[in-house]
Amino acid sequence: MTTAITVSGLEKHYGRTRALDGLDLSVRTGEVHGFLGPNGAGKTTTIRILLGLLRADAGTARLLDGDPWRDATSLHRRLAYVPGDVTLWPTLSGGEVIDLLGRLRGGIDPQRRAELLDRFDLDPRKRARTYSKGNRQKVGLVAALASDVELLVLDEPTSGLDPLMEETFRECIGEERRNGRTVLLSSHILAEVEALCDRVTIVRDGRTVESGTLAELRHLTRTSISAELSTAPTGLGELSGVHDLETDGTHVRCEVDTTALDGVLRHLSAAGVRNLTSQPPTLEELFLRHYEQDRSPSSGVRTGA
Amino acid sequence: MMTTLSGTGSLIRLILRRDRIRIPVWILAIAATVVSSVASFPGIYADADDRQARAALMNNPATVALSGPGHGLDNYTFGAMTANELGGFTAVAFALMSILLVVRHTRAEEESGRAELIRAAVVGRHAAMTATLTVGLGTNLLLGGILALGLVSSPAQLGLAGSLLFAASMTAVGVVFTGMAAVTAQLMEHSRAATGLAAALLGLAFALRAAGDIGTGTLSWLSPIGWAQATRAYVDGRWWPLLPALGLTVVLVITAYVLRTRRDEGAGxxxxxxxxxxxxxxxxxxxxxxxxLQRGVLIGWMVAFVLFGLFIGSMADQAAAFVAENEMARRYFSRLGGSAAATETLLATYMSLMAMVGTGYALQATLLLxxxxxxxxxxxxxxxxxxxxLRWASSHLVATLAGSVLVLGGAGLGAGVVYAGTTGEVVDAAAVLAGALTHLPALWVLAGFAVTLFGLAPAAIGLVWAALAGVVFLGMFGPLLQLPEWVSDLSPFAHTPQLPGAEFTAGPIIVLVALATALVLAGLTGFRRRDVR
Incomplete structure (x- = not known):
């Protein structure tokens, strides 16, 4: 298994502020990797180090088998980047910016460019100053997607896009994956990550707190169970792995550690199950667990390459 | 009406908060420069003979065009010296401060989108402009007051009435250009264009009074700077020439409000x-x-410099006529080589001045990095x-290098062609063009300093404007203040041979080019090593 991005123990300080505090990240070649975390967690700093814009204070970072700082120029021939807030030259038209960025990378496929402009419904003649936030974002996306590269680095690329365009973006990323491209996608839109990503890394306070496939991460969390039983259950509260138990006569609601699911289900069926709904944890719940400040950022398995 | 003004008070406080360093620095820099210059007069020009000797030097077209009409030259008191030699440039400083202040708080805010955030609160349509104009007026009045106070209490012991009138006339120029910038900020969609247009009008005001003061004086009455100098402060002071300044300000402010009402937020x-x-x-x-990216700025500078060049070239002819008629000037220049020397000196002086001003273009272009x-x-x-x-930064530097050749070359060619037309000697055009281009290495040194700051201390890059202000000050007032040679030599322009007229020597040119290269390399090396932020 080859990796496109390997980051370990990355540190970056801005004066006294500690932006990155030993961050790890591993992106396999050909996968779409979700990069999640609350605002200020260090996602953008990591990406800027990977692009050679910032120099790391400690730790190692490898990108497409190169050093992101030293080999920046040659690496950039093989990647495209869309920042979360695309800033453009106000007097240039969107079309000019797309062509300029494409030519800097060594040329742009005019047919692909036209197709993307059409799919994203973007008027390339308008001056960048008159574009709305969403339209500026589209300029960045078209410029990146129209280029023939191995790796796409996307930092909250869909901020400001309407739902229709968001859908178009998902289709495009799906096609990129089928074409074997690697994508690092930093995003806050969980549905987007859930739909697109093979694996995710969650960071907080400059550190990696979870990394793995969605299935692996789900394994670490609780499934919520709601059951209607024939008889009132007994001893359910004493089982390990059962949380937030509510019983109302024969009706039971509880959260169960995924590892303890088997024992709990045996216990329930002993009481006679009439009706049962179980809900796997949503990414939202996974996420919120890590976003909440008072929780300790431990309990992570690192399933790197 | 009142509802369109609601929120003005809060916005005034916001402007003062944001400019709490900038406005005091402008006020102190201008007042301290003028007052300390005046304070050194008694030491340099101890008696009336020294002052009259200085006055004799001021009576030639080159200096008249640069400074002012020369009121009170026959009894050249410290006051007359102040008004005549410092007045014109002090007025320009007041005007620049006002233009930058107004555009910064009107068009630049709209362009950045911050104004939208403000306007969505309980803030009237005219609140931002009213707040800006209030602060602009207040800043000019405060600067005027401090200036008058400084002049009265300086060792040159200038009179109270004259100092008040001088300070008021400078304030009047500042206030007129406060109004001027308020109008250009409505016309232009870009803050850079709004500043540029207002600065171009300031240049026009200076050119009109220069032409007027050399000629019959009529043209000077079309210029706010001309009005300020027409007050004859410290000579036989009169206040009425400030009335047209007041009138023009009222017209400009009303125009700005009307235009503001007629346009959309954010639109020009x-x-x-x-x-x-x-x-x-x-x-x-x-x-x-x-x-x-530089296109607009470069075209603006080129047009302005070609026009200035044409103006200077045509003035050279008038200067020759003046020297031929004026006994004292003829005696002065006969030592240097007659009326041909007079025009050559004038052209050389102007090429040097334009190169210093043109450095403004090079810095603007370099600061784009x-x-x-x-x-x-x-x-x-x-x-x-x-x-x-490296490739990105050097691309900008290549564009700046080429642009600086075009800007100074435009001025030299404009002046040279007109001058050659009057002398009938084609070679004269080449001589003037060469005179302009010889200043390029000195300009590159300052641009190189900007690159050094960009690479090593990007947050402090604004310092390069202070360096340019210092260079212009040394170039303009070094001779008046008889500064020690090592101080004047700090300016790279002091080492450039003054062509046409003087002997060309390659030595200083080579040193300046080497220095500029070293500064650029230091900056690029620093930029390669630091974070992009």
Whole structure:
């Protein structure tokens, strides 16, 4: 298994502020990797180090088998980047910016460019100053997607896009994956990550707190169970792995550690199950667990390459 | 009416908060420069004979065009010296401060989108402009008051009435250009264009009074700076020439409000159309992009400098006529070589001055490196494209290098062609053009300093404007203040041979080019090693 991005123990300080505090990240070649975390967690700093814009204070970072700082120029021939807030030259038209960025990378496929402009419904003649936030974002996306590269680095690329365009973006990323491209996608839109990503890394306070496939991460969390039983259950509260138990006569609601699911289900069926709904944890719940400040950022398995 | 003004008070406080360093620095810098210059007069010009000797030097077209009409030359008191030699440039400083202040708080705010956030609160349509004009007026009055106080209490012991009138006339120029910038900020969609247009009008005001003061004096009455000098402060002072300044300010402010009412938030009255759907073939690399981004600024500077060159070239002829008629000037210049020397000296003086002003273009262009970085537009170029830092930065420098040749060359060619037309000698055009281009290495030294700051201390890059202000000050007032040679020599322009007229020597040129190269290399090395931020 080859990796496109390997980051370990990355540190970056801005004066006294500690932006990155030993961050790890591993992106396999050909996968779409979700990069999640609350605002200020260090996602953008990591990406800027990977692009050679910032120099790391400690730790190692490898990108497409190169050093992101030293080999920046040659690496950039093989990647495209869309920042979360695309800033453009106000007097240039969107079309000019797309062509300029494409030519800097060594040329742009005019047919692909036209197709993307059409799919994203973007008027390339308008001056960048008159574009709305969403339209500026589209300029960045078209410029990146129209280029023939191995790796796409996307930092909250869909901020400001309407739902229709968001859908178009998902289709495009799906096609990129089928074409074997690697994508690092930093995003806050969980549905987007859930739909697109093979694996995710969650960071907080400059550190990696979870990394793995969605299935692996789900394994670490609780499934919520709601059951209607024939008889009132007994001893359910004493089982390990059962949380937030509510019983109302024969009706039971509880959260169960995924590892303890088997024992709990045996216990329930002993009481006679009439009706049962179980809900796997949503990414939202996974996420919120890590976003909440008072929780300790431990309990992570690192399933790197 | 009142509802369109609601929130003005809070916005005034916001402006004062944001400019709490900037406004005091402007006020102190201008007042301290003028007052300390005046304070050194008694030491340099101890008695009346020294002053009259200085007055005799002031009576030639080159200095008249640069400073002022020369009221009180027959009894050249410290006061007359102050008004005549410092007045014109003090007025320009007041005007520049006002233009930058007004555009910064009106058009620049709208352009950045911050004004939208403010306008969505309980803030009237005219609140931002009213707050800006109030602060602009207040700043000018405060500066005027401090200036008058400083002049009265300086060792030159200038009279109270004269100092009040002098300070008031300078304030009047500042206030007129406060109004002028309020209008240009309505017309132009871009803050840079609004500043540029107002600065061009300031240049026009200076040129009109220069032409008027050399000629019959009529043209000076079309210029706010001319009005200020027509007050004859410290000579036989009169206040009425400030009335047209007051009148023009009222007209400008009313115009600005009317225009503001008629346009949309964020829009200018000069509207840009649709752009190209595809980039033209040449917009393919970083050098092309650098030229494209500088295009407007470069064209503006070139047009202005060609016009200035034409004006100076035509003035050279008048200067020759003046020397031929004026006994004292003829005696002065006969030592240097007659009326031909007079015109050559004038042309050389002006080429030197234009090179210093033209450095403003080179700095603007070089500072684009920093504004591209700070705005985030550099990120997709360096982060997402195979473009090295060195190649990106040197592309901007190549564009700046070429632009500086075009700007100074435009001035030299404009002046040279007109001058050659009057003398009938084609070679004279080449001589004047060469005179302009010899100043390029000195200009590059300052641009190189900007690159050094960009690479090593990007947050402090604004210092380079202070360096330019210092260089202009040394060039303009070094002789008046008889500064020690090592101080005057700090300016790179002090080492450039003054062509046409003087002997050309390659030595200083080579040293200046080497120094500029070293400064650029230091900056580029620093930029390669630091974070993009």
């Amino acid at each position: 009255l000069v509207r840009a159309g649709l752009g190209r759907a595809e980039a033209s073939g040449w917009l393919a690399g970083p050098i092309a992009l650098a030229f494209r 920093r504004s591209e970085e700070a705005s985030g537009r550099l990120e997709p170029l360096l982060g997402g494209a195979p473009l090295s830092r």
